[in-house]
Amino acid sequence: MFKILIIALYYNNKYIIYYYKVGIYNNGTIFGIKIYNFNDDFSNILFEKKYHEIMSNEQMREAYLFYTKLNNKNEIHFQYFTECSSTYGEGTYFGWCPMSLDLFLEKSKFEMKKV
Numbered sequence: 239m240f241k242i243l244i245i246a247l248y249y250n251n252k253y254i255i256y257y258y259k260v261g262i263y264n265n266g267t268i269f270g271i272k273i274y275n276f277n278d279d280f281s282n283i284l285f286e287k288k289y290h291e292i293m294s295n296e297q298m299r300e301a302y303l304f305y306t307k308l309n310n311k312n313e314i315h316f317q318y319f320t321e322c323s324s325t326y327g328e329g330t331y332f333g334w335c336p337m338s339l340d341l342f343l344e345k346s347k348f349e350m351k352k353v
Contacts, residue, residue, distance in 0.1 A: 263322065263324070264321060264322045264323075264333075264335055265320065265321055266320065267292050267320055267321060268293045268318045268320060268345065269288060269289055269290070269292060269293060269319045269320060270286070270287055270288035270293065270318065270319030270334075271285065271286070271293070271298075271301040271316065271317075271319070271342075272286045272316065272317040272318075272319070273286075273301065273304065273305060273315075274286075274314075274315050275313050275314055276313065276315075281315075284304075284314075285301060285304045285305075287300070287301065288319050298345060298346050301342075301346060302342075302343075302347070305342070314339070315336075316336070316337040316338070316339065316342045317334040317335060317336055317337055318335055318337045319334055319335075320332065320333070320335055322335070
């Protein structure tokens with residue numbers, strides 16, 4: 239989340255500062271998963287799937303099984319494709335957001351238990 243300075247006033251030897259909070263928010267629904275690493279400062283996409291609907295249990299399992307088959311799990315990064323909104327007034331849109339390994343494992347294992 240970012241803050242944009244709206245006004246700063248100097249009054250009685252003190253600054254009074256007003257900020258407007260801006261940022262990009264997502265609702266946490268997962269429409270896609272990207273698994274990647276970096277080679278010489280370039281991203282190397284290992285797995286990427288995007289869907290028009292929230293990912294199903296089977297789709298999440300596919301991403302998890304791909305991850306488990308990786309020989310070198312060091313320096314692996316995750317992103318999820320989700321619906322976002324912004325305080326900038328653009329409405330809603332879809333975008334890639336960073337995802338921690340813990341969140342990926344939590345979501346994929348939870349989905350695997352449902353099957």
